[in-house]
Amino acid sequence: xxxxxxxxxxxxxxxxxxxxxxxxxxxxxxxxxxxxxxxxxxxxxxxxxxxxxxxxxxxxxxxxxxxxxxxxxxxxxxxxxxxxxxxxxxxxxxxxxxxxxxxxxxxxxxxxxxxxxxxxxxxxxxxxxxxxxxxxxxxxxxxxxxxxxxxxxxxxxxxxxxxxxxxxxxxxxxxxxxxxxxxxxxxxxxxxxxxxxxxxxxxxxxxxxxxxxxxxxxxxxxxxxxxxxxxxxxxxxxxxxxxxxxxxxxxxxxxxxxxxxxxxxxxxxxxxxxxxxxxxxxxxxxxxxxxxxxxxxxxxxxxxxxxxxxxxxxxxxxxxxxxxxxxxxxxxxxxxxxxxxxxxxxxxxxxxxxxxxxxxxxxxxxxxxxxxxxxxxxxxxxxxxxxxxxxxxxxxxxxxxxxxxxxxxxxxxxxxxxxxxxxxxxxxxxxxxxxxxxxxxxxxxxxxxxxxxxxxxxxxxxxxxxxxxxxxxxxx
Ligand code: NAD
Numbered sequence: 001x002x003x004x005x006x007x008x009x010x011x012x013x014x015x016x017x018x019x020x021x022x023x024x025x026x027x028x029x030x031x032x033x034x035x036x037x038x039x040x041x042x043x044x045x046x047x048x049x050x051x052x053x054x055x056x057x058x059x060x061x062x063x064x065x066x067x068x069x070x071x072x073x074x075x076x077x078x079x080x081x082x083x084x085x086x087x088x089x090x091x092x093x094x095x096x097x098x099x100x101x102x103x104x105x106x107x108x109x110x111x112x113x114x115x116x117x118x119x120x121x122x123x124x125x126x127x128x129x130x131x132x133x134x135x136x137x138x139x140x141x142x143x144x145x146x147x148x149x150x151x152x153x154x155x156x157x158x159x160x161x162x163x164x165x166x167x168x169x170x171x172x173x174x175x176x177x178x179x180x181x182x183x184x185x186x187x188x189x190x191x192x193x194x195x196x197x198x199x200x201x202x203x204x205x206x207x208x209x210x211x212x213x214x215x216x217x218x219x220x221x222x223x224x225x226x227x228x229x230x231x232x233x234x235x236x237x238x239x240x241x242x243x244x245x246x247x248x249x250x251x252x253x254x255x256x257x258x259x260x261x262x263x264x265x266x267x268x269x270x271x272x273x274x275x276x277x278x279x280x281x282x283x284x285x286x287x288x289x290x291x292x293x294x295x296x297x298x299x300x301x302x303x304x305x306x307x308x309x310x311x312x313x314x315x316x317x318x319x320x321x322x323x324x325x326x327x328x329x330x331x332x333x334x335x336x337x338x339x340x341x342x343x344x345x346x347x348x349x350x351x352x353x354x355x356x357x358x359x360x361x362x363x364x365x366x367x368x369x370x371x372x373x374x375x376x377x378x379x380x381x382x383x384x385x386x387x388x389x390x391x392x393x394x395x396x397x398x399x400x401x402x403x404x405x406x407x408x409x410x411x412x413x414x415x416x417x418x419x420x421x422x423x424x425x426x427x428x429x430x431x432x433x434x435x436x437x438x439x440x441x442x443x444x445x446x447x448x449x450x451x452x453x454x455x456x457x458x459x460x461x462x463x464x465x466x467x468x469x470x471x472x473x474x475x476x
Pocket of ligand 1: 175
């Protein structure tokens with residue numbers, strides 16, 4: 001997204017100043033001013049090679065430390081970061097201009113409380129007449145974590161917990177458009193880690209993160225593993241380095257609604273998911289395909305649940321003109337903006353601020369294939385389930401990332417999951433269930449489809465190693 005010249009202290013002070021003078025919004029309730037100690041420069045280096053060298057030294061100490069040290073770090077992060085989440089969410093929203101504070105608080109809280117720690121590193125043992133073989137998860141060393149502008153602090157929290165649990169130190173490369181809030185958070189994490197473990201530079205970054213510093217980090221010989229959470233460009237770039245890459249790329253998640261679905265619930269769930277943090281999560285509903293018999297009922301329910309329905313041909317064109325830029329790509333200026341901002345940009349009048357803009361389109365409309373990353377949801381119809389599934393596979397575009405379906409037909413749900421081949425398939429729930437929010441399962445903000453790890457956790461950031469003991473410990 002946009003690049004930023006925001007200074008950390010200025011950003012913190014401006015948010016605190018606004019918060020203290022504003023009381024009309026849940027999102028801007030007063031937050032206490034952070035102490036100077038959390039705005040220090042811990043872990044932040046002038047250049048890439050110094051940061052990588054420091055992180056390597058930290059890894060060596062961590063690697064010789066008991067497993068308990070890692071879990072102590074995770075416990076301390078969970079405890080001490082929680083009070084900072086409201087400020088963190090405000091900083092990220094303000095700096096990136098994307099998403100909303102309430103949902104960012106929910107996302108950051110989920111990352112902090114539900115990212116698995118060292119318990120994720122389950123060992124496996126095989127014993128027999130010839131002895132015992134042990135399979136364990138061991139660290140890589142320094143992990144280069146490249147984070148997106150859309151979930152900047154969530155990804156740092158999620159990756160820090162997972163990567164450190166696996167025994168690694170981490171070099172974070174934030175998006176330049178989210179650098180102030182990201183560096184602020186990295187410093188706090190580093191100070192908590194030092195306080196609890198006495199190890200310095202377990203998390204590092206550079207004071208001026210740019211695309212060039214990210215490229216330099218990717219090429220640094222001290223960093224054996226790159227974990228990239230972002231669009232296809234940076235994932236492909238990382239894969240060309242020849243290093244081990246965990247690539248979490250873009251998606252275009254379709255939603256299928258068939259005639260057996262509970263339409264009222266489907267409408268509520270789709271609105272909740274597609275409006276969450278103004279649709280910036282990569283898993284969020286990006287287009288809906290509804291079987292025609294229940295299409296008008298679904299649209300009616302969308303309206304009852306706070307959506308603004310755009311179904312007149314000329315208004316659909318106005319939306320498309322605003323959302324799609326002349327080169328056929330998404331208008332980046334509207335990414336992560338509110339539904340009201342999108343309607344205003346399109347020149348469409350409205351009374352109450354809607355939760356979501358729902359746009360009725362043809363099957364072949366360009367909106368169906370674009371990853372909009374904004375609360376503007378195209379909806380099209382299909383004659384039956386088979387046609388809906390075929391179209392869903394087509395518009396998902398081979399990202400194999402995430403898909404949703406609302407149906408009571410178990411056979412069809414299975415058929416769709418198999419045909420779509422996505423890393424995540426959500427049945428009868430809002431898309432954020434995919435992240436582990438309001439659903440069973442752990443939380444992740446790095447969903448690695450191109451490289452196959454899927455929903456990542458500590459074990460994804462570890463090497464599998466085999467340890468063989470001959471003629472021993474078979475006591476059966
Ligand atoms: P982005 O690709 O613009 O940026 C991601 C990261 O890559 C940033 O740190 C950025 O600085 C770096 N980067 C981008 N271009 C670069 C270049 N030319 N040279 C060096 N570094 C470069 O993505 P974004 O806009 O920040 O995030 C949104 C995208 O990320 C969406 O496509 C979304 O689907 C995807 N995403 C995927 C996941 C997942 O888990 N699969 C999670 C979040 C976001």
